[in-house]
Amino acid sequence: xxxxxxxxxxxxxxxxxxxxxxxxxxxxxxxxxxxxxxxxxxxxxxxxxxxxxxxxxxxxxxxxxxxxxxxxxxxxxxxxxxxxxxxxxxxxxxxxxxxxxxxxxxxxxxxxxxxxxxxxxxxxxxxxxxxxxxxxxxxxxxxxxxxxxxxxxxxxxxxxxxxxxxxxxxxxxxxxxxxxxxxxxxxxxxxxxxxxxxxxxxxxxxxxxxxxxxxxxxxxxxxxxxxxxxxxxxxxxxxxxxxxxxxxxxxxxxxxxxxxxxxxxxxxxxxxxxxxxxxxxxxxxxxxxxxxxxxxxxxxxxxxxxxxxxxxxxxxxxxxxxxxxxxxxxxxxxxxxxxxxxxxxxxxxxxxxxxxxxxxxxxxxxxxxxxxxxxxxxxxxxx
Numbered sequence: 001x002x003x004x005x006x007x008x009x010x011x012x013x014x015x016x017x018x019x020x021x022x023x024x025x026x027x028x029x030x031x032x033x034x035x036x037x038x039x040x041x042x043x044x045x046x047x048x049x050x051x052x053x054x055x056x057x058x059x060x061x062x063x064x065x066x067x068x069x070x071x072x073x074x075x076x077x078x079x080x081x082x083x084x085x086x087x088x089x090x091x092x093x094x095x096x097x098x099x100x101x102x103x104x105x106x107x108x109x110x111x112x113x114x115x116x117x118x119x120x121x122x123x124x125x126x127x128x129x130x131x132x133x134x135x136x137x138x139x140x141x142x143x144x145x146x147x148x149x150x151x152x153x154x155x156x157x158x159x160x161x162x163x164x165x166x167x168x169x170x171x172x173x174x175x176x177x178x179x180x181x182x183x184x185x186x187x188x189x190x191x192x193x194x195x196x197x198x199x200x201x202x203x204x205x206x207x208x209x210x211x212x213x214x215x216x217x218x219x220x221x222x223x224x225x226x227x228x229x230x231x232x233x234x235x236x237x238x239x240x241x242x243x244x245x246x247x248x249x250x251x252x253x254x255x256x257x258x259x260x261x262x263x264x265x266x267x268x269x270x271x272x273x274x275x276x277x278x279x280x281x282x283x284x285x286x287x288x289x290x291x292x293x294x295x296x297x298x299x300x301x302x303x304x305x306x307x308x309x310x311x312x313x314x315x316x317x318x319x320x321x322x323x324x325x326x327x328x329x330x331x332x333x334x335x336x337x338x339x340x341x342x343x344x345x346x347x348x349x350x351x352x353x354x355x356x357x358x359x360x361x362x363x364x365x366x367x368x369x370x371x372x373x374x375x376x377x378x379x380x381x382x383x
Contacts, residue, residue, distance in 0.1 A: 045379040049369035050333065053360045056315040058348050062242055062305040066234035068256070070297045071287070072202060075222035078104050079195040084215045087223065091209050095200045095226060102223050104196040109189055116186040123179040130172040137165040204228040207297075227297065232290050233269070234301045237281035241347060241357070245307035246271060252286050253304045256295065264288050264295065268305065314360065315353040319368040321346070330360070331367040331374055339367065339378045 078084075082104040089101055141161050148158045208225040217223060234254070238246055252266040270285040286303060288295060322329045328346050331339045344359030360366070367374065374380070 045337075045381045046370060046374065047383040048367050048371070048374070048380045049383055050365045051317050051320065051368045053314055053316050053356060053362060053364045053366060055312050055362065056353055057310045058313050058315070058350055058353075058355055059310050060245065060307045061348075061350070062238060062246065062303075062307050063349065064236035064238070064303045066236040066286075066301050066303055068232045068234050068288075068295055068297050068299045068301050070204070070207070070227040070229050071231040071233060072204070072228040073207065073225060073297075074201050075225050076101060076198060076201065077219055077222050078102070078198055078217045079219055080104065080192055081216070081218040082106070082108075082196065084211055084213050084217050084223070085196075086213055087209065087211065089206045089209065089224060091206055093206045094204075095206060096203045097200055099200045100197055101200050101206075101226075102198040104198070104217060106193050106196040109193045109196065113186065113189045113193065116182060116189055120179065120182040120186060123175065123182045127172070127175040127179055130168065130175045134165070134168040134172045137161070137168045141165050198223060200226055202226055202228050204230070229290055229293060229295070229297065231287050232295045232297060233285055233287045234266075234303060235283050235285050236303050237276070237279060238271075238284045239347070240275055240280045240282075242307065243271070243275070243282050243284075246284055246305060250305055250307070254286070254288055255302045256299045258296070258299055259294060266303070313347065314356045314362060316356055316360070316366050317368045318349065318352045318354050320366040320371055321354050322371060331371050333365060333367065333380065333382075337380055337382075339374050339376060339380060341376050 084102060085105040086103040087101070088103075089095060089099075095101065144153060144158050144161045147153045148155070204227045206224050207227040210222050210224060211217065215221075246268060248268055248271060250268040252268060254264040254266050255262065256264075266286040266288040268284060269287045272283040275282050284305075286305075288301075316330065320330045322331070322341075327343055329341055329343045332342050334340050342359055345357040347355035347357045349355070367380070369383075370380075
């Protein structure tokens with residue numbers, strides 16, 4: 001037992017000594033130690049740049065983005081109900097005003113027209129019959145009147161024949177009215193037959209084809225959409241501050257991504273008489289000539305309207321501007337070199353500068369480079 005007990009004690013002593021050495025080595029390892037105060041400050045801070053809000057000259061130009069729309073867009077429908085027999089155009093086809101676009105089946109109408117023509121023939125035959133009866137009675141009345149003047153017939157006989165004449169005249173007028181009624185019915189059916197042929201109401205292009213032959217149509221179902229793109233237009237919002245500087249007839253410059261480097265001339269044609277209460281802006285419509293047909297409805301258009309001489313206004317670099325929903329703001333620096341968010345109201349944006357309408361004073365330092373990565377209260381260093 002003594003031989004086993006002594007080695008066990010030695011193993012325990014060696015284990016305790018090794019554990020104490022491990023603790024000392026671990027406390028001396030710089031990688032295991034936490035960062036000192038200086039290192040922690042460096043990790044928490046971010047290097048940023050600042051700039052002062054200063055007055056700048058702004059061109060009195062309204063810059064906005066809108067979507068191009070056709071000068072006119074019409075959904076073409078059939079004026080009568082029926083089954084679509086033929087559609088003669090496809091999407092993108094050019095059309096002129098009066099071109100035949102589609103045909104509705106008119107088989108039922110043709111049968112009704114045949115019946116109406118037969119009814120007219122019968123009515124006219126009735127007129128001929130009543131006319132003959134009337135003419136015969138006129139001759140008889142004249143004879144009876146002569147006999148009556150010679151007192152060869154009684155008053156009663158003369159009155160009877162005159163009464164027959166009046167009745168015959170009424171029958172003749174009725175027969176003529178029936179002919180007129182049949183003619184009117186036939187004309188109405190022919191008008192309906194003409195309406196089975198659907199024509200283009202304007203010159204342009206087929207923008208959409210909604211239906212194919214065999215579909216049921218009515219006055220509320222569009223068959224094709226025709227677009228007039230000889231001119232295009234765009235509607236852009238103009239702020240309350242700038243709206244009084246814009247007037248009908250003012251020239252505009254338009255550019256689109258589909259034609260880089262190309263500028264198009266436009267003209268202000270309409271200005272909304274009221275402001276949107278949510279955006280405090282009014283819609284301005286601009287028409288653009290499209291002689292080459294290279295401007296397509298749906299393109300985004302960048303619009304510049306010259307609205308007067310340059311004016312001086314407080315400005316900040318565009319990099320400093322923050323957007324939080326509908327709100328605009330910037331980061332300022334406190335005396336402790338931490339960030340403080342400040343809400344501002346902006347005006348024009350030109351190049352790399354933003355006009356400040358409210359929220360900042362001249363000379364106020366704002367964070368520029370790095371502002372988008374910061375949060376309220378972050379520790380920063382100015383580079």
